[in-house]
Amino acid sequence: MSPAPSLPSNMTEPNASTSLWARFEQLAAVDAARNDLISEVLHRYDYLSEQHKKECEDHDREREYNRNFQRIKKDLENKIRQMQLFMERDPFVIVLIDGDGMIFQDELLKAAELGGKKAAAHLQALLSEYIQIYMPSIPSDVKIVARIYANVKGLADVCVRAGVVDDVTQVEDFVRGFTRGRTLFDFVDVGSGKDRADEKLIETFKLYIHDVRCRQIFFGCSHDNGYARLLEELSTDHLYLERVTLLEGVPFEKELAVLPFNTKKFDIIFRDSKINVFGTLNGFPAPFPPRSRSMAQLGLVTPQNMIQQQTRTPSVSTVASVENISTLHASQQPTWATKAAAAPPLAASPSPTYKASSRDDNPATISRNRVGQRVDPPVRNYDKEEVNRVKNIKMCNVHFLRRECPFGDNCTHVHRYNPTHTEIATLRLVARMAPCQNGSACEDVKCIYGHRCPAPEAKPSIKGGKNCIFGDKCKFPVELHALDTNVVKTTVIRG
Template identity: 30%
Template sequence: MSMVVINTSNDFNSTDFVAQMRGFQASDEARQKLFADMLERYTALLEEHETLKHDYSSERDIRRNYQREVDLVQGEVAQIRRELGNSSFVLALIDGDGVIFQDALLNAAANEGGSEAASRLQHAIRNHITSLYDNSGNWPIIVHIYLSLDKLAQKLASVGLIEKPSDLRKFAQYFSLNQSLFTIVDVGHGKERADHKIKEMLRTFNDNPTCRHIVFGGCHDAGYLLNLDQYKHHAAKAAHITLLESTPAWRGFAELPNFRRTRFDNVFRNTELPDYGYRMQSHPSIQPGLPSIPPGFQSSPRGTPTIPSPATTVSSLAAPANPTPDSLDSSWATVGKNGVPPKEKISIAPKSRSNKRWAYYNKDEQRLDEPLAPKDKAAYDAIDQRMKKAGKNLCNHWHLNKGKCVNGAKCHFQHEPKLTSAELNALQYKTRSLACKDRYCQNVHCYLGHQCSFEREQGWCPFPDTCNLRHTHGMDKVKASRWNEDGEMEQL
């Protein structure tokens, strides 16, 4: 700031006076400007301070709310963990068509053999899970065994492991009663039915957090490999599954990485069922861990029976020394005379002539169709003209199922008049061109197609891309078994 010099001499100079006044005025303006600048900056600082104070308060409130939410979530997580621990369980999925119980357990099927089997299996699974996890002693064990009960019962009776087929149902009842979470599920006739249920259960429960471990018993069937293959590179999910081996596992299962493996040899057979029968011994009681060995079997190093020698098998089923037609029928018609009662036997004698209708299956249990009588063109044209004239189709249920139709008088298709034999045969040709949805169909009276007739009769189909039954192209056409409407099965 420049200094203003005041002239105090007696000589008044107006010019100097004006200059001095201007100097005072400039000084005042500079001071005023400085003050205004300071006031403006102070005001700005006050506003900034107020803003920061509000921001701080907001941040403090946010942090407090966040901490409260963290505490709440941590409490919820702890609660969920407690509930998860309380809801945890172990699931065993077993394909009972291939994983077969020990001979001693089956021999006592009618005398609580199933109860002993459930106890042994519960023990074996508990010991296995305890070796894998800490604090797993309270986890419930759920066991589902899926099998075709009637078919397996016939097989077990034919080889003498049970006295009669109905004993296997008693075995299943005792098995379920012993352990409330153990169940043997009868899937009926059809190879893929057990497979489908096990695959869906595996898919559903492997991602369920309350299912802490799965024991999978299906290593005898290569069809399950694809379902397990998706987990082999996911170490955590693979370690969540134990592969239960009974009979020698398919090679593909041995090559799966990261999966746990176990055997329950005191519960399940480690050899496949024999093809021939043998006479059962009585088993008044079961000693756990000491499976019985039927006559004609040699004991293996593991203490399990092996398949009998041909000499033993043949002698147990030998025909009389001087056979007659009647004696041959009586000796060869029943497998294991003391093991299977006449009403529930598997016949290997020439098939008796009867009016029963049969459904035929190949070795893969896929339904096969019997060839129809040659088609009468006149009859074929006659039913076409009849449907065209009436403006509606014939009722397949009524004409091909002994006059049975669930819709009765309300049916929109033609019932009367009845068709001649030639016309019925022509109608069957029409319905056989429509594919049945079930490749393992058990309906003996099913009139739909289960097999491409072109391929069956001439070895090839002229309509490979448009045939309604093209999904059956290439299927095995050799008959292996048949079932009638009474549920009786015969091996062919």
């Protein structure tokens, strides 16, 4: 055993103790610092371990979510793909036509069943061409469906009375031919009854407007303001504006003309004027129907033809006119036509008759050109603002220009007004802007309607066709444009 080390000779007992304590305190401080460091490391480790655990849990949860999402995403993509295939399968456009007012051309009706087949073929060909040019987003192989609703018997009677066809069977055969002409074309006979065609047409329209496979609806209703209620609800939505095209037969009624939908006219198929039946009965002038119904309901060109309705405007159809005309010849049981009168019931009185404008000692004359066409007297120059102002007054053309309005106090236009000479001249121009049902052959000396288009000619001039400023939208047929106005003879009309 080695001897204990000896203390320095110069270190006394008190000094040695102080030095040791100092050294101990130094070591204790170092140990405390080490312990603090180790404690801090342990606390940080515990925190990080907890965070790591949470991150692992979150990661596992996200990974599970991602797996579920990928699975759901794949399922949804498959469903979307299947739905797209379904939506793109058998796309179609549908043509909905009110056949009571949108009438086919006379030559087609006269051709009976063959005419019906030709009408179906023309309609499909023209629609296919129109879709290909103006609707490139619609597949070229799109199917075309057509539904025409009409009172076939009433329509046939009208056509016979107007001389369009010789027998009602021609119209019935035409309907049959149209239906047989194309597999997806149907001409549906709704029978007699107020607004039957309208109701079916409106409900069918509602059925297809939201059908994703229906790419376009061609809606033929230009003759009836009643359809404006349905279309106005859709006119503020751009989606619907792109899905509906209005077909024009006769010129659009006022409430339809202002709607922002696209329009198309197939004048090779449909008439652009209403069938005239009143001009052939009892010698009564064409513009005047019997008092029992409103002029707008009878589907004829009338003084402005703008009777305001508080309820839905009744259907303006040629079918309504024939059922009413029959009351001129025989007493019948009340029908839907007689019950749908717009004016209040009137006391029994003879139907209004035409009063000659001159006596035998002062016969009136009608000017005609070298080919016998009627030449209207000059009217004031067309002033759009003045015409619109006078129209807004809603003066009764018949009262102020013929002095014989058959509706009297029941007339829906203004009688109690004191127009100036200038306003009368403008009113005469306004009346002339409605084509006469008898055309240039009219022999009514007091007729206030136009026998040639009074609108200014288009500039630059258009050769052939409708050469006025209104172009194809003009209410006057082509044959009443650019008439020779040189008077070479007159026809004497004695009262």
